[in-house]
Each structure stands twice: as structure tokens, then as C-alpha cells.
Amino acid sequence: MAWKGSGLTQQEFADRIGIEKSTFNNYIIGKRVPKTTTLLRLNTIFHVRPGWMLTGKGSMYEEGPKGDDRFFFVPLMESRVTAGPEGELLCEEISDEYPFQQWWIQKLVGKDPQRQKALCLVRVRGDSMIPTINPNETILVDTSENERSQIRPGKIYLVRQPDGGVSVKRLVLNEKPGRPSLISMSDNPSFQPFEIELEGDKGVTYYVLGRVRWVGKEID
Known part of the structure; x- marks a missing residue:
């Protein structure tokens, strides 16, 4: 999960992408699918691929040095x-x-x-x-x-x-x-x-x- 590599708490991560912590938790457990606006924020701030957010398949991050999640x-x-x-x-x-x-x-x-x-x-x-x-x-x-x-x-x-x-x-x-x-x-x-x-x-x-x-x- 992208937030684990960010060094942020769940609340801080949710604040960064403009959603409630409860909504973020629902994303984690699969109860809800992120809105397009949330996917865009994840992409622009954390460079998380929208395709990965929706399917869980492929690379989590946009292309960059392999293993570099700093x-x-x-x-x-x-x-x-x-x-x-x-x-x-x-x-x-x-x-x-x-x-x-x-x-x-x-x-x-x-x-x-x-x-x-x-x-x-x-x-x-x-x-x-x-x-x-x-x-x-x-x-x-x-x-x-x-x-x-x-x-x-x-x-x-x-x-x-x-x-x-x-x-x-x-x-x-x-x-x-x-x-x-x-x-x-x-x-x-x-x-x-x-x-x-x-x-x-x-x-x-x-x-x-x-x-x-x-x-x-x-x-x-």
C-alpha cells in the first residue's frame, strides 16, 4: 500500500489526498472503489498508477528506478x-x-x-x-x-x-x-x-x- 512507504499515518495520508480516514479505510479493505478525483490526487502527489489502484495488478508506482520508493x-x-x-x-x-x-x-x-x-x-x-x-x-x-x-x-x-x-x-x-x-x-x-x-x-x-x-x- 502506498501509504506504508510514505512515512505518514493513515490520517495524514487521507488528509493529503483530501478524503476522510473512514473512506480511506474502506479503500484498504475493498469496500469502496476510489473516485476519479482521488485517483488523480494519488497519481499527482504519490505517483501511484491508477490501474494499480483499481485492479491491484502491475506496478504500484509510475516508472522509476526499480525498488526506489523513497x-x-x-x-x-x-x-x-x-x-x-x-x-x-x-x-x-x-x-x-x-x-x-x-x-x-x-x-x-x-x-x-x-x-x-x-x-x-x-x-x-x-x-x-x-x-x-x-x-x-x-x-x-x-x-x-x-x-x-x-x-x-x-x-x-x-x-x-x-x-x-x-x-x-x-x-x-x-x-x-x-x-x-x-x-x-x-x-x-x-x-x-x-x-x-x-x-x-x-x-x-x-x-x-x-x-x-x-x-x-x-x-x-
Whole structure:
């Protein structure tokens, strides 16, 4: 059973996938069949194959190194994201931790422990990025220096706004001589693009807090 390898209690595991403990127990003893939404959460959070959940046949986990069922716990930030003076994401306010399979984390960011520790989860507020990211969905953000300093045109980032707020946007770096800026774009057509000028000591890494890598699915 996937929860046995997670290091979580049954209650904690049930909480992670958004169901009651009694419902989870019924899954274990075969009294109930998981709903599609539950299968999706098991797949996206723990990488458990839906086919295995329904039939008990084949491999429990999605393809990965044989026998590697280790988990890496990623912190979930409190509802209000805070940025430090150098643009770093302040992760002191942690509300919870969520397990991801270690092999998948390594596939995403490599084996460097410091790079892995730069990952955090943030719950999205607002609808500026629908349909790609919906309100109240949780995103996985890579806050490493490499991702903050090298803007990949059109990719999705966690961005500090000039007014101090934090939002999720697609970015393009405008390297116009003497007037560099970040072009900030939403996926929701109701929101217009806007420009963030990079002035003085407020460079790219002051505004860019990290790149979004996952929101129920991997994001390139």
C-alpha cells in the first residue's frame, strides 16, 4: 500500500489526498472503489498508477528506478508568500509538508540536495492564470538561483510585483539597452500584460522568486 512507504499515518495520508480516514479505510479493505478525483490526487502527489489502484495488478508506482520508493518532503508555504530583500522566498512560515517520490524530484531538478531544498509549494489565489492554473491549486516552485536568474521566455514564474505583492505570471525578459524590463503576462485573456522595469539594484532576481515546475502536472 502506498501509504506504508510514505512515512505518514493513515490520517495524514487521507488528509493529503483530501478524503476522510473512514473512506480511506474502506479503500484498504475493498469496500469502496476510489473516485476519479482521488485517483488523480494519488497519481499527482504519490505517483501511484491508477490501474494499480483499481485492479491491484502491475506496478504500484509510475516508472522509476526499480525498488526506489523513497519520499522527499516539500514544504507548503503559508497562504501569504513573503519575499526577502534580495528576492529570495522566505520559507520560515511553513504550514505543512507534502511527500513526492525521490526519483521524480531527481528527474525534475537533479540530485543536488541544495537544489532539491530550493523547492517549495505555494497555494494560488486569484484567476489570472486560468485555465493553466486554477484558484486554490497548489504549485511546486523551484526557487534556486539558477531558475531565478535565467529567464526562459514564456515560462511561468512566481513574481514579486512593484507594489510588493506576489503573483504567478509568464515572463519574457526585455533586454532593451538602458531600459531592461520584465514583461509579465497572464493566461487569462481578461488580464492585460504589463511591464516591470529593472532599475538600480533591483535586477531580475529581486523580482523573480522562482519558476513553477508542477501544478498537478509537470510544467516545462
